[in-house]
Amino acid sequence: MELNKRMKTILAAVxxxxxxxxxxxxxxxxxxxxxxxxxxxTIRHEMYWLEKYDYxxxxxxxxxxxxxxxxxxxxxxxxxxKRYLKENEKREIIQIYKKNxxxxxxxxxxxQLLSKLTHNLGVVLAPIIYDDLVxxxxxxxxxxxxxxxxxxxxxxxxxxxxxxxSGEITKDRLSYLSNLINNKLTExxxxxxxxxxxxxDELDKILSFQERFNYIYDFLEDCLNFKSxxxxxxxxxRTNIMRQPEFNETIxxxxxxxxxxxxxxxxxxxxxxxxxxxIKVIIGKExxxxxxxxxxxxxxxxxIKGKPAGAIGVLGPTRMDYSRMISIVEYVSDKLSDILSEx
Amino acid sequence: MELNKRMKTILAAVxxxxxxxxxxxxxxxxxxxxxxxxxxxTIRHEMYWLEKYDYxxxxxxxxxxxxxxxxxxxxxxxxxxKRYLKENEKREIIQIYKKNxxxxxxxxxxxQLLSKLTHNLGVVLAPIIYDDLVxxxxxxxxxxxxxxxxxxxxxxxxxxxxxxxSGEITKDRLSYLSNLINNKLTExxxxxxxxxxxxxDELDKILSFQERFNYIYDFLEDCLNFKSxxxxxxxxxRTNIMRQPEFNETIxxxxxxxxxxxxxxxxxxxxxxxxxxxIKVIIGKExxxxxxxxxxxxxxxxxIKGKPAGAIGVLGPTRMDYSRMISIVEYVSDKLSDILSEx
DNA sequence: ATTTAGCACTCTCACCTCGAGAGTGCTAAA
DNA sequence: TTTAGCACTCTCGAGGTGAGAGTGCTAAAT
Numbered sequence: 001m002e003l004n005k006r007m008k009t010i011l012a013a014v015x016x017x018x019x020x021x022x023x024x025x026x027x028x029x030x031x032x033x034x035x036x037x038x039x040x041x042t043i044r045h046e047m048y049w050l051e052k053y054d055y056x057x058x059x060x061x062x063x064x065x066x067x068x069x070x071x072x073x074x075x076x077x078x079x080x081x082k083r084y085l086k087e088n089e090k091r092e093i094i095q096i097y098k099k100n101x102x103x104x105x106x107x108x109x110x111x112q113l114l115s116k117l118t119h120n121l122g123v124v125l126a127p128i129i130y131d132d133l134v135x136x137x138x139x140x141x142x143x144x145x146x147x148x149x150x151x152x153x154x155x156x157x158x159x160x161x162x163x164x165x166s167g168e169i170t171k172d173r174l175s176y177l178s179n180l181i182n183n184k185l186t187e188x189x190x191x192x193x194x195x196x197x198x199x200x201d202e203l204d205k206i207l208s209f210q211e212r213f214n215y216i217y218d219f220l221e222d223c224l225n226f227k228s229x230x231x232x233x234x235x236x237x238r239t240n241i242m243r244q245p246e247f248n249e250t251i252x253x254x255x256x257x258x259x260x261x262x263x264x265x266x267x268x269x270x271x272x273x274x275x276x277x278x279i280k281v282i283i284g285k286e287x288x289x290x291x292x293x294x295x296x297x298x299x300x301x302x303x304i305k306g307k308p309a310g311a312i313g314v315l316g317p318t319r320m321d322y323s324r325m326i327s328i329v330e331y332v333s334d335k336l337s338d339i340l341s342e343x
Numbered sequence: 344m345e346l347n348k349r350m351k352t353i354l355a356a357v358x359x360x361x362x363x364x365x366x367x368x369x370x371x372x373x374x375x376x377x378x379x380x381x382x383x384x385t386i387r388h389e390m391y392w393l394e395k396y397d398y399x400x401x402x403x404x405x406x407x408x409x410x411x412x413x414x415x416x417x418x419x420x421x422x423x424x425k426r427y428l429k430e431n432e433k434r435e436i437i438q439i440y441k442k443n444x445x446x447x448x449x450x451x452x453x454x455q456l457l458s459k460l461t462h463n464l465g466v467v468l469a470p471i472i473y474d475d476l477v478x479x480x481x482x483x484x485x486x487x488x489x490x491x492x493x494x495x496x497x498x499x500x501x502x503x504x505x506x507x508x509s510g511e512i513t514k515d516r517l518s519y520l521s522n523l524i525n526n527k528l529t530e531x532x533x534x535x536x537x538x539x540x541x542x543x544d545e546l547d548k549i550l551s552f553q554e555r556f557n558y559i560y561d562f563l564e565d566c567l568n569f570k571s572x573x574x575x576x577x578x579x580x581r582t583n584i585m586r587q588p589e590f591n592e593t594i595x596x597x598x599x600x601x602x603x604x605x606x607x608x609x610x611x612x613x614x615x616x617x618x619x620x621x622i623k624v625i626i627g628k629e630x631x632x633x634x635x636x637x638x639x640x641x642x643x644x645x646x647i648k649g650k651p652a653g654a655i656g657v658l659g660p661t662r663m664d665y666s667r668m669i670s671i672v673e674y675v676s677d678k679l680s681d682i683l684s685e686x
Numbered sequence: 687a688t689t690t691a692g693c694a695c696t697c698t699c700a701c702c703t704c705g706a707g708a709g710t711g712c713t714a715a716a
Numbered sequence: 717t718t719t720a721g722c723a724c725t726c727t728c729g730a731g732g733t734g735a736g737a738g739t740g741c742t743a744a745a746t
Binding site: 038039040041042045059060061062063 | 688689690691692695696697698
Binding site for chain 1: 504586600604
């Protein structure tokens with residue numbers, strides 16, 4: 001099933017052409033526009049076999065050919081010429097990151113950036129911050145029996161949660177508590193996972209007997225169930241994907257709509273498929289998620305201070321410009337890593 | 344141009360029927376299903392005049408009638424029977440608000456609630472917090488020369504901003520500064536608008552001469568340009584609106600898509616049209632925003648402690664169940680007011 | 687052994703016609 | 717004032733047609 005050189009050339013031409021026009025590619029178009037010095041008949045002959053081997057398919061007998069998922073896969077792995085972003089595009093990206101933003105804002109503009117550059121759906125998974133060191137913790141009373149707890153980590157993440165307090169905690173006592181803890185945080189490196197346990201131990205040591213009421217521990221227990229710590233997803237360019245010609249038919253569109261609304265489904269899919277390599281391309285039916293099997297997904301992991309932290313990606317029709325998508329996703333993830341590591 | 348009683352009845356019937364089926368309503372359907380004890384010919388006669396007066400229109404000669412914007416308007420103002428939510432629906436809403444959430448989360452679930460109940464696009468404008476009293480301010484150093492500033496207001500809003508510091512500010516000095524300010528905040532009621540000016544005055548009094556470096560004021564100046572304070576919008580149910588039969592055609596759909604992506608356009612439109620009355624209904628072309636002229640918008644203001652704070656709304660096709668939309672929007676905004684006032 | 691010209695074949699698509707059916711407006715009678 | 721009756725208009729889907737696109741195959745050319 002080895003493809004010979006000529007078949008590869010033709011496959012590359014078909015993919016290239018289909019990516020730009022979204023219309024089935026005929027033998028005569030290849031002959032005319034790709035200077036292969038071959039007659040249409042010869043090209044047809046090769047296409048015939050490319051179809052037999054499942055790299056191409058036809059919507060009907062008298063139509064041109066369209067790449068299959070396998071065809072795209074072969075193209076991405078073997079034929080595609082890796083391009084790099086132009087200098088002005090790079091400059092534009094850097095420009096956008098130049099102003100200091102806190103984490104939330106940074107995530108948001110990254111998804112906007114991806115969507116704007118690729119004209120597809122931009123996806124950003126917030127960093128998993130289990131390894132983050134806790135910088136600061138604040139307890140602020142709001143109303144009666146309620147405390148707003150804010151945790152700031154060394155990557156600049158701000159988590160907040162509103163907590164019901166069963167007993168009575170005065171403002172002074174709360175600030176005493178947060179001061180105690182903040183001092184501990186300066187002495188030791190405490191990550192967000194250990195926080196609960198360490199806090200308990202430390203507080204046992206520090207607090208006097210009568211202060212060691214149970215509700216303080218219940219309260220801390222409560223504090224640390226921050227839902228928002230994981231699964232935060234940022235999407236931008238939802239409408240880009242809907243404007244693609246392949247989703248003209250409402251039925252096909254409907255299928256994808258659910259994905260666009262249910263951010264977490266997409267996020268989990270990306271999370272599951274993140275492998276060893278930095279950049280990953282998932283083409284059509286390679287995805288286990290039925291709803292996006294007419295789409296491809298290009299993802300890249302990003303780092304914070306060298307450690308893998310999260311991922312960004314682009315979702316678009318399988319007929320996407322893989323080379324360009326990859327270079328954008330790669331460059332943006334590099335810059336994002338830089339920015340986040342600066343904190 | 345006064346409509347007689349029979350015309351009103353027929354208009355109400357047409358609107359009611361069209362709202363439920365999305366198909367032009369013929370005279371025979373009215374005769375059959377609405378027990379008016381009139382022949383189709385008579386109904387046709389009345390419809391003829393309703394069309395002349397611009398309450399109804401026909402897509403073509405042999406089609407039934409469809410309400411015009413004017414028709415819907417008359418229906419909403421004069422014919423509609425106000426319904427109330429069922430007890431179990433009310434219970435469901437209350438249930439969702441039961442768990443304590445901070446402001447951001449509350450906004451989010453409100454938009455989800457609206458979209459789920461109405462099957463349309465749910466819109467929530469975050470409270471305008473210029474009148475909010477500042478409860479707490481924290482300066483937390485992150486990395487070199489950067490300070491994360493967090494402001495918490497009495498309505499539970501948490502604003503954050505990352506600020507570049509030109510000079511050198513140590514952690515101790517920052518916490519000294521925030522302690523100073525927080526003490527001031529306890530003594531006086533300071534709202535977010537006055538914060539800057541008051542801080543400057545107070546700091547002049549409190550800080551010793553050598554501490555009164557310019558960069559502290561620059562820094563404070565910077566702190567208070569919180570973009571996120573205004574214009575925050577929460578949307579949910581983007582796909583609901585796309586699934587409506589009237590937007591089957593891609594061209595019409597495209598028109599609305601931009602609105603769905605550009606949250607702020609919609610938010611500004613809502614903000615502009617908020618008038619004296621609590622509930623406001625904008626039907627089709629009554630809106631100045633071209634993109635939503637095939638839609639209607641039902642909005643309601645909500646309060647915090649009696650003072651108007653923000654607004655919620657529902658965007659759907661002009662063919663929406665106005666009575667139900669209004670009762671949902673009204674009830675949800677009441678409950679939201681309650682929740683936010685509890686802080 | 688490859689490549690190509692030529693041609694029959696297949697399928698889509700745009701366009702047409704046509705008749706059924708829906709719903710109307712008008713008129714004359716009740 | 718209401719209604720029955722009817723001619724009229726328009727849509728919609730079915731069916732037919734021909735042009736055009738593109739193919740697969742075959743036999744001839746290289």
